[in-house]
Each structure stands twice: as structure tokens, then as C-alpha cells.
Amino acid sequence: MELHDFELNYIEKWLPEASVKYKDGSPAVNLGLIITVFFKDGHTPEVRRRMVECVDRFYGEFKPWLKKTITKNWVGITDNNYAKKRQEILDSTPEEIFSWYLSSAEKDFLAPDYDILIMGKRVFHNDNDRSVIKLTFPLSLLKEADGKKRYEAWLMWLCDTFTVESGYAGLSFALPYARERMFPYEFALAQRFSGVMVDSLGTLEGGGAVIGLKGACWYTILGTPWLEKLGGAERVKHRLAKTPEISLLPYNNGVVLKAGELPPPLGEMKTEGLSPLLVKVNQVIKPVRFNESRSLHFYSEYEGLQFDKESTMKWYRRFDEASALLDKEEMGKSCAPERIKCWTNEIAPHAGQWAAMVNGTTEYIQTREGQKMPPFEDKHGKQHRACWKLLKRDDNGSVYTLPE
Numbered sequence: 001m002e003l004h005d006f007e008l009n010y011i012e013k014w015l016p017e018a019s020v021k022y023k024d025g026s027p028a029v030n031l032g033l034i035i036t037v038f039f040k041d042g043h044t045p046e047v048r049r050r051m052v053e054c055v056d057r058f059y060g061e062f063k064p065w066l067k068k069t070i071t072k073n074w075v076g077i078t079d080n081n082y083a084k085k086r087q088e089i090l091d092s093t094p095e096e097i098f099s100w101y102l103s104s105a106e107k108d109f110l111a112p113d114y115d116i117l118i119m120g121k122r123v124f125h126n127d128n129d130r131s132v133i134k135l136t137f138p139l140s141l142l143k144e145a146d147g148k149k150r151y152e153a154w155l156m157w158l159c160d161t162f163t164v165e166s167g168y169a170g171l172s173f174a175l176p177y178a179r180e181r182m183f184p185y186e187f188a189l190a191q192r193f194s195g196v197m198v199d200s201l202g203t204l205e206g207g208g209a210v211i212g213l214k215g216a217c218w219y220t221i222l223g224t225p226w227l228e229k230l231g232g233a234e235r236v237k238h239r240l241a242k243t244p245e246i247s248l249l250p251y252n253n254g255v256v257l258k259a260g261e262l263p264p265p266l267g268e269m270k271t272e273g274l275s276p277l278l279v280k281v282n283q284v285i286k287p288v289r290f291n292e293s294r295s296l297h298f299y300s301e302y303e304g305l306q307f308d309k310e311s312t313m314k315w316y317r318r319f320d321e322a323s324a325l326l327d328k329e330e331m332g333k334s335c336a337p338e339r340i341k342c343w344t345n346e347i348a349p350h351a352g353q354w355a356a357m358v359n360g361t362t363e364y365i366q367t368r369e370g371q372k373m374p375p376f377e378d379k380h381g382k383q384h385r386a387c388w389k390l391l392k393r394d395d396n397g398s399v400y401t402l403p404e
Helices: 005-012 045-062 079-090 139-143 147-161 180-192 206-211 224-229 233-239 276-288 309-316 320-330
Strands: 027-039 068-070 074-076 098-103 115-120 131-138 166-174 219-223 246-251 254-259 341-343 352-358 361-367 387-393
Touching (some): 027 180, 045 079, 045 131, 131 147, 131 206, 147 254, 219 276, 224 254, 224 276
Antiparallel strands (some): 027 131, 115 131, 246 254, 341 387, 352 361, 352 387
């Protein structure tokens, strides 16, 4: 399905101000789409093979646009250097780190429309660092036939293929490979457009990914370790019950929170303000969000005009005040799980063992799924309307539910 031009108007109207061009009109900073994922075991031969296959898949799909790679220098992609790098990674030892980069940009100082970077970590860093894959696409991909579907398919394939622990996908500023010269521009744009992910150093944030999630994005990945700390998928689903625009996409190691069918607005601070959907996602993930001291930019000659530790923490917390208002509204509402119950004459949602108590006496019954719940019959043969509580399910599923 192809999007109509007007459907992305709310984003495209900002393109002249949310991107940067050189004097000759060539791109210095693009507003694009990214997918960044973090995962363990990037030192193992099996995962390294899959990472290489990820590059093969990306190159196969976007080969007409991909032109350059890094060997010792910025060079054109050839069959020879592609095959050599591929084999080099497959032959690498668990003690070695590796990376592989392909870009659509002709020069290292130009912002790419498409690029891919894979980075595998050493075996002895498996507990305190994460391997990473980052993909960049042009915003225009969403307007292509099935572009939105293809973008989401890439995300879900990565999540399942690499048993991803965390990550994000959505709008981001795409910087050149020689990125530090563009730090001041990314910093200034990030102050203005709150809904855009700052990710120029995303591939260097594997250590931070062990500590917490980076933040809310169009797609926010909650791997099992983080999901469990938030109370599980049902708890998260319950917290989002009144925000149906945010859906949960399950994968083999967690769920992905999807904040709308199209990317949330850029959140231009003077005219649009914070995106309500990103504020809600932030509220849900805040207990496991990264909250330690670090900078979104490394040291460069532009110190004072780029992210430092203080401005980085402000950026991480940009949704917190609005999320706290949501917390206040929800205060006092119970999120504790309750045992599944069913009244007499209601339909049993599950097959299993149930119990009810009337006048101090407990009765136990076994039902089929879809069976009408019976009345409670006391020792005198008198029938009572009763509330039956589920003790055990025949399918071994949970006997608890979250309150409305």
C-alpha cells in the first residue's frame, strides 16, 4: 500500500528546517529513519554468520544506492572488497572485535540516505557490552509501495534473528560517517525537535544498553530482561489499555511498542510540543530507562556547541515532566493482578478447576471452556448465585488477570 503525499505532510513540512545542507545543496544532516538493535553473543560464529547475512540481505535489497565502504580508506564497494570483508568476519575469533559499514554517500562528509553498520563485540565483553546493528533509510521509504511494511519487516526480522534485548526505530538525524563536524547541528536540532532520536553514536552505546533503555521512539524494543522488570507483557499491555494507538508487537525475546501507524510528529517545541504517544511510552519504560552519566557526543573541537553530560541527561528526561502528570492521573488505580473470576450463568473463559464460597462453605467444580457457570448448591440443596474463581487451567496458562 502506497501512502498519499499529504499523509506525511506533518513531517515533510519541517524538512527544510530539520535537515542541514552545504552551500552547494549536498546533504550534511538528513532527517531519516533508523533501526538500531542491541544483542548478546556477537562473539559466536553463529551470530557472526547471521550478522554477515544481514549485510547480504541489506546489500541485496538496496544495492543500487549503496556505493561506499570503509577498508583502510573510504572506497567504492567492489565484489572483491565485499567478499574479502565478509570472509574476514566469518574467520574472526571470539577475542576479536569487528565492524562493517556500507553507505549510499559518495563522500564521508555527506549524509547518507541508506547505510548499514554491524559491530560484533569480544567474548570477554559479552556480559557488559552488546553487539549492535544499525540501519538507515530515507524518510521517502514510507511513501513507496509497501515501504512501511518493509521497514517494519526489517525491524521484526532483526529482533527475531538476533534475540534482540533492546533498541529503537523511527525518525532520527542521519549524520555523515565523519560525524563529529556535524555534532553542533545535531545538538541544535535536538533541542528544537523533541520527537527525533539522537543516534549519531548509537553504535557505540552497547555498554549503555546493558544498563537501561535509551528512550521512547516510534518503535521501542523491550527485550525479556527489561520486560520482566516492568512486570511482564500483560502489565505493560494493561498500562497501555487506554492508549490503543500504541500496539504491542511480540517477537521471540520480548515485545516492541509501536507508537502509531505512522511516526509520531517531530515535536517542534514552539508549535507542536511533546508527542503524547512518546510521553506515554516514556512513562511505561521510565523505570528501566538509562539514567546514568554519559554524553550523546564524544569530545571534539566543538565543545560547548554539542551534547555534554548535563545536556544529555536533560535530553533523556525531556518527556519526564509530562509523563509524571500521567502518573498523577493514574495514582491509586491498582495494577496488581487478580484471579480470573466468573459469575453463575456467565461463560467460562477457560477449562479448569474453579472454587466458590457461600456462607463459609467452599465448593469446587471442573468446567470446560465455553461452559455456562453453574449456581452454588449448599448442603440443603438450595442454589445460590456465586462468584467462581479460577484455581487451575487445563492448558496450564495464567489464572490471573490485571484489573480494569
